[in-house]
Amino acid sequence: MVRHGITAWNIERRYQGQRDIPLLFPDAEEGLLALREALAGERFDAVYTSDLQRCQQTLEWAQAAAPGMPLRLEPRLRELNFGEYEGKVYDELKHLPHYRAWIDSVGELQIPGGESAAELRSRLDAWLFDMATDVQRHGYRKVLAVTHGGVIRELRRRFETIDFWEGVVNQAQGRRWQLEYHGESGKGGWLCRCSSAVPEPANETL
Numbered sequence: 001m002v003r004h005g006i007t008a009w010n011i012e013r014r015y016q017g018q019r020d021i022p023l024l025f026p027d028a029e030e031g032l033l034a035l036r037e038a039l040a041g042e043r044f045d046a047v048y049t050s051d052l053q054r055c056q057q058t059l060e061w062a063q064a065a066a067p068g069m070p071l072r073l074e075p076r077l078r079e080l081n082f083g084e085y086e087g088k089v090y091d092e093l094k095h096l097p098h099y100r101a102w103i104d105s106v107g108e109l110q111i112p113g114g115e116s117a118a119e120l121r122s123r124l125d126a127w128l129f130d131m132a133t134d135v136q137r138h139g140y141r142k143v144l145a146v147t148h149g150g151v152i153r154e155l156r157r158r159f160e161t162i163d164f165w166e167g168v169v170n171q172a173q174g175r176r177w178q179l180e181y182h183g184e185s186g187k188g189g190w191l192c193r194c195s196s197a198v199p200e201p202a203n204e205t206l
Helices: 008-012 029-039 053-065 097-104 117-138 149-160
Strands: 046-049 071-073 143-147 174-181 190-198
Touching (some): 029 053, 029 190, 046 053, 046 117, 053 071, 053 143, 117 174, 149 174, 149 190
Antiparallel strands (some): 174 190
């Protein structure tokens, strides 16, 4: 699972949320080329992507890893809906009581006009269940998903049992998980056998 490449709002440190912000070129190219190289030897059985254009653009650069694969546009892989925070930077929000409360809650509270962490988890639960069903039905072994930073943070919290704020991944980077599923929607059942960075850090050995 990889995060989209860099955008103007990433550079400006603005909350993007579900705003349909495109990649920023040429700034995004370095990361996208590194991602393409990291995935060059991979072959995936299924490909999912958030339907926002920054993720679709990222997938186009990595498409060599899944030639001819049908693209599954998946709204449930969208970033957390940041509601009233979207388009704003920290300095514009830091004095607002509800923003400070949201930070202190480790992202759990409902964002004004946006989502709570529980709502994000609910739609990711639904997607994971449907993805697992597809994998079992068709015998898939390897799945590629292109999504957003908040989604990967939440899934790292789940699969790697780390704090939400610790699960940072940079643009055009992500995580590789080996997962087993033994449950039903909303009832857990996921086991993570291993986790590693994508692309691999230069000092990481096999």
